[in-house]
Amino acid sequence: MAEDAPPIRFGILGCAEVARKVSRAITLSPNTTLYAVGSRSLDKATKFAASNGFPPHAKVYGSYEGVIEDPEVDAVYVPLPTSLHVQWAVLAAQKKKHLLLEKPVALNVHDLHKILEACESNGLQYMDATMWMHHPRTTQMFHFLSDPQQFGHLQSVHATSTYTASPYFLENDIRVKHGGKCPLMVLTGSVPGVKPDLDALGALGDTGWYCVRAILWASKYELPKSATALHKPTYNDAGVILACAASLSWEDDKVATFYCSFLTNVSMDIIVMGTKGSLRVHDYIIPNQEKEAKFSTSSNSNWVELSIGWAPNPSDNVFYNDLPQEA
Amino acid sequence: MAEDAPPIRFGILGCAEVARKVSRAITLSPNTTLYAVGSRSLDKATKFAASNGFPPHAKVYGSYEGVIEDPEVDAVYVPLPTSLHVQWAVLAAQKKKHLLLEKPVALNVHDLHKILEACESNGLQYMDATMWMHHPRTTQMFHFLSDPQQFGHLQSVHATSTYTASPYFLENDIRVKHGGKCPLMVLTGSVPGVKPDLDALGALGDTGWYCVRAILWASKYELPKSATALHKPTYNDAGVILACAASLSWEDDKVATFYCSFLTNVSMDIIVMGTKGSLRVHDYIIPNQEKEAKFSTSSNSNWVELSIGWAPNPSDNVFYNDLPQEA
Structure with a gap:
C-alpha cells in the first residue's frame, strides 16, 4: 500500500x-x-x-x-x-x-x-x-531455519501452548462448553437456563492452534502424512478437551509433538531441531516483554575434549521492536 | 563414608x-x-x-x-x-x-x-x-519439581538427546552395528572380516537412555502405563535405530514425549510442565560449561492486562560447582 x-x-x-x-x-x-x-x-x-x-x-x-x-x-x-x-x-x-x-x-x-x-x-x-506470525523475530527465526549451513534439514519439532485457566473460566467460558450438536440453539441462544456452547474445540482449538501453526511453520507448511493423539486427552464433563498431546509425522521421518492445555502453567515453547542446528523460543505466542524478544540458536555444536562442555555454546538473539506483533 | x-x-x-x-x-x-x-x-x-x-x-x-x-x-x-x-x-x-x-x-x-x-x-x-543425576543442579531442579506451590502436579514432560554422529561413527561405531542374533560371534569376535556388533540399541540406547531417565526422574520414578513409538524410527541398513520419537503416558493423563537421534545437532532439553509451574533446562546431560550450570523456572505466571507480556517472567537459576558432575 x-x-x-x-x-x-x-x-x-x-x-x-x-x-x-x-x-x-x-x-x-x-x-x-x-x-x-x-x-x-x-x-x-x-x-x-x-x-x-x-x-x-x-x-x-x-x-x-x-x-x-x-x-x-x-x-x-x-x-x-x-x-x-x-x-x-x-x-x-x-x-x-x-x-x-x-x-x-x-x-x-x-x-x-x-x-x-x-x-x-x-x-x-x-x-x-495469529499474532506471533507478524513479529519481526518470527521472520528472523524462519531465516535461520532456512539456512542449509546453520540449520540443515528439519528433523524434529516440539511445541507447547498452555495456561492455567481460572475456575470461573473452566465453568463458564465458551471455550469449554459443548454445543456442536445443536446449531439452531447455538445461533439463537434461545433456550432458557442453558448456556449453549459456541467453541467446543476446547484447548485444542484455543492453545493447540498455536502448536499446530508453529509446527507447520517450522516444516515450511509441508503437510504431515499423519496426525495422532497421544494417550487420551483430558476432557471435562461436557466432553470438551482441556488438555492433550499429539504427534505429527511426515514421509521422510520428520516428526513433531505438541502439548496444549488449560490446566498447566503458562508455556509457549518451540524447539526445532535440524541436522546442523537447533532453535529454541519460549514465548513465541506472547513475548515476555512487548518491545524485546529473543530466541536461542545452536549450530554445528559438539563436545569439547572429554565431553565436559560444548563448543560452540548456544547463543541468544535479541530483538527490539517499536510496534507490538499484533500491529 | x-x-x-x-x-x-x-x-x-x-x-x-x-x-x-x-x-x-x-x-x-x-x-x-x-x-x-x-x-x-x-x-x-x-x-x-x-x-x-x-x-x-x-x-x-x-x-x-x-x-x-x-x-x-x-x-x-x-x-x-x-x-x-x-x-x-x-x-x-x-x-x-x-x-x-x-x-x-x-x-x-x-x-x-x-x-x-x-x-x-x-x-x-x-x-x-548417568552423570547428570549427580550434578547439584539436578538436586535443585528436583526440589523445584517437588514444590506444591511453585510447581504443583506434573502434567507433561518433553526430553531430547541428540548429536550429529560423524560419517566414521555411522559406519564403524559399535553403537550402530547389529549383533544380537549371534551371541557367540559377539563374545569371541572371531569371524574374520566381520566386525560383530555389541551395542545394537543404537540411538535409543545411547541417547534415548537420557530422555527416558529424565522423564522417569521428572515423574518421580512412577512407571508409565504405556510407551509408544511415534511414526517410524529411522534405521540404518543393519536395522539399528539412528533416530526415533516416542511417548509415555500414565493413568492420570500425564504424558511425556521424547526425541533421540544420531543425526541431529546436539540437544539435551527437558521441559517439565506442572499445574502451577514449569522448568526448562537445555544442557542437562553435559552442561555447556563444566563449572557453571543453569535452569529456568516459571511459577504461577499469567499475562498482564491486554495479554501483551507475562507476569512474573521466567527466571534463571545459576549454579557454580567445583567438582564436575561425574565426580
Whole structure:
C-alpha cells in the first residue's frame, strides 16, 4: 500500500476480550484505523468504543449487520465464537469487506473453505489473527531455519501452548462448553437456563492452534502424512478437551509433538531441531516483554575434549521492536 | 563414608573413550582412587594408564579377569559394550566388587535383573554412570519439581538427546552395528572380516537412555502405563535405530514425549510442565560449561492486562560447582 493511501477502516463484530488488544493494535498500526463496532447490545458496543480508543466519529451499532452493511467499512475483524465465524465471515465477504478472523478460524476445514471461497470470489484479503506470525523475530527465526549451513534439514519439532485457566473460566467460558450438536440453539441462544456452547474445540482449538501453526511453520507448511493423539486427552464433563498431546509425522521421518492445555502453567515453547542446528523460543505466542524478544540458536555444536562442555555454546538473539506483533 | 576412610580403589574394564572422562572423575573425587585397568591388549591398557592420570603403583592387566580377580580392587567401572555388561558385571559381583556400569546398563530388563541380583546377593553397591543425576543442579531442579506451590502436579514432560554422529561413527561405531542374533560371534569376535556388533540399541540406547531417565526422574520414578513409538524410527541398513520419537503416558493423563537421534545437532532439553509451574533446562546431560550450570523456572505466571507480556517472567537459576558432575 502506498505511503499516502488512506488508512484501512476496520469494523469489529462483537466485544470479546481479545478485541480490546486488537483495537489497540489497529490504532497503533500506521495504516489502519478503528471505524465501527457492533454488538447485539448497543450499550455494550458504546462502552467498548469509549474504553478502547475509538475516534469520536466512529460508528457504534446494536447489531453485527450494522457493521457489515456500513459502506465505509473496508475490513472486518471477527472475534466472535468460532462456531459463528462461517456465517458472519461469509456475509461480510459478500458485502466486500476484507477479513481478519480470530483463531481458531473455523470448527472444521469445510467451514474454512467456505470462508476462503467467499473471499476469493469477492477479490478480498483474508488473514487470521495469529499474532506471533507478524513479529519481526518470527521472520528472523524462519531465516535461520532456512539456512542449509546453520540449520540443515528439519528433523524434529516440539511445541507447547498452555495456561492455567481460572475456575470461573473452566465453568463458564465458551471455550469449554459443548454445543456442536445443536446449531439452531447455538445461533439463537434461545433456550432458557442453558448456556449453549459456541467453541467446543476446547484447548485444542484455543492453545493447540498455536502448536499446530508453529509446527507447520517450522516444516515450511509441508503437510504431515499423519496426525495422532497421544494417550487420551483430558476432557471435562461436557466432553470438551482441556488438555492433550499429539504427534505429527511426515514421509521422510520428520516428526513433531505438541502439548496444549488449560490446566498447566503458562508455556509457549518451540524447539526445532535440524541436522546442523537447533532453535529454541519460549514465548513465541506472547513475548515476555512487548518491545524485546529473543530466541536461542545452536549450530554445528559438539563436545569439547572429554565431553565436559560444548563448543560452540548456544547463543541468544535479541530483538527490539517499536510496534507490538499484533500491529 | 567417614572422612578419614581410605579411598575406594577402582578398577576399569577396557579402555573405551568414555573411560578417559570417568578416570579423570575418579581422580578428582575425594573418596576414590584409580587402582587398576585391564584390556585384552596389555599394551593398550599400559598406554591408557599412562595417559589418564593413573598413579605409578596402579596395576595394569592384559585381561578383564586380572582386574576382577585383584583382591585390592574395591569397585569396578564397566565401560564395555552393552552386550558384554551382564557377563562381566556378574563375574565382578561374584568377586565382591562394587559396580559402576556405563549406560545403557543392559540390552534388556532380564539382563539387568541378573546384574542387580548378583549385587544384592553379594551385598554390593550398584550405580549406573548417568552423570547428570549427580550434578547439584539436578538436586535443585528436583526440589523445584517437588514444590506444591511453585510447581504443583506434573502434567507433561518433553526430553531430547541428540548429536550429529560423524560419517566414521555411522559406519564403524559399535553403537550402530547389529549383533544380537549371534551371541557367540559377539563374545569371541572371531569371524574374520566381520566386525560383530555389541551395542545394537543404537540411538535409543545411547541417547534415548537420557530422555527416558529424565522423564522417569521428572515423574518421580512412577512407571508409565504405556510407551509408544511415534511414526517410524529411522534405521540404518543393519536395522539399528539412528533416530526415533516416542511417548509415555500414565493413568492420570500425564504424558511425556521424547526425541533421540544420531543425526541431529546436539540437544539435551527437558521441559517439565506442572499445574502451577514449569522448568526448562537445555544442557542437562553435559552442561555447556563444566563449572557453571543453569535452569529456568516459571511459577504461577499469567499475562498482564491486554495479554501483551507475562507476569512474573521466567527466571534463571545459576549454579557454580567445583567438582564436575561425574565426580
